[in-house]
Amino acid sequence: MxxxxxxxxxxxxxxxxxxxxxxxxxxxxxxxxxxxxxxxPLNTYQIDEGRFSRNYRQQPPLIPHSVDKYQVDLKANQCLSCHDWTNAAERNAPTLSMTHYQDRDGTQLNQVSGSRWFCTQCHVPQANTPGLVDNLFQSARGN
Ligand code: HEC
Ligand code: HEC
Structure with a gap:
């Protein structure tokens, strides 16, 4: 006890x-x-309208519109409702380039490749914000 x-x-x-x-x-x-x-709440920075030139040739272009409303998960991808080759012309949106329809063995597919499914893994919305850290980056265009 x-x-x-x-x-x-x-x-x-x-x-x-x-x-x-x-x-x-x-x-x-x-x-x-x-x-x-x-x-x-902290300042929210507004999306910069208008398409930006790429800073180097292979750069995934920045997204010139807001993406909050577009669901992307294992089953749904709302980006494709405008950007897939089947819809782009009607929606007046740029079509995904050929690289997005190529699997890892180089085979051309009709649907977007699994490796390009999660768009925001590579593409980010553009906003006019101060840099988080100083950097000396220069565009490959040499300007
Ligand atoms: C309602 C239709 C619509 C949806 C949905 C949509 N977009 Fe867009 N997107 C557009 C249009 C239209 C443009 C061209 C805007 C312009 O020229 O200013 C564009 C431009 C872009 C660009 C720039 C392409 C370039 O060559 O500069 C990227 C990248 C992009 N969108 C990615 C996305 C991603 C990622 C999603 C989903 C999270 C998405 N979009 C959802 C209509 C859409
Ligand atoms: C693994 C990275 C990656 C993913 C994931 C990805 N992209 Fe891209 N995207 C790129 C790169 C790099 C480019 C520029 C080179 C090219 O066209 O392949 C590009 C180009 C684009 C363009 C411009 C095409 C043109 O010819 O001007 C659009 C629009 C676009 N992507 C939308 C999307 C959408 C929508 C998704 C999701 C379904 C997506 N991307 C997924 C890397 C990616």
Whole structure:
């Protein structure tokens, strides 16, 4: 019985330790605000309209429109409703290039290749934002 009591006292001490530490420190959010403070959302940067020139020949072109509404998952790909060769002309959208219909063995397919299914793996929307870090990148066009 005594042993049982000692064990449960040790267990309670273990359980309480983090609580004691947490209350000793002041808790704040990642952005440094108090827990009960309302934090205004960060600036959202607007999409830059108009197609950008590519910076190097093989660059996946940037997306000149918003993509939030378009679902892409294992079964559905709403990008294809405008960009697939079967729809592009009607939707007045650029058609996927031949590389998107080629499997890894180089066979030309009628449907977009599995390796190109998740569009935003390579294509990102363009927005006018300050750079996250300084960099010395120069376009391959030499300007
Ligand atoms: C409602 C039709 C529609 C849907 C859906 C759509 N797009 Fe577009 N997309 C367009 C049109 C139209 C343009 C051309 C815009 C222009 O010329 O300014 C375009 C342009 C692009 C370009 C630029 C191509 C280039 O050569 O510069 C990319 C990349 C692109 N879209 C990717 C996507 C991706 C990825 C998705 C899905 C997340 C998507 N689009 C969904 C209509 C659509
Ligand atoms: C593995 C990377 C990758 C994925 C995934 C991918 N793309 Fe691309 N895409 C590229 C590259 C690289 C180019 C430019 C070279 C080329 O045309 O192959 C390109 C070109 C394009 C173009 C311009 C075609 C032209 O001739 O101007 C459009 C539009 C486009 N992609 C849309 C899409 C859409 C929509 C999806 C999803 C169904 C998608 N891409 C998936 C890499 C990718």
């Amino acid at each position: 005594k042993r049982h009591l000692i064990l449960s006292a040790v267990a309670t001490a273990f359980l309480l330790t983090p609580v004691m530490f947490a209350s000793a420190q002041s808790i704040e959010s990642l952005r440094g605000a108090g827990v009960e403070e309302t934090v205004a």
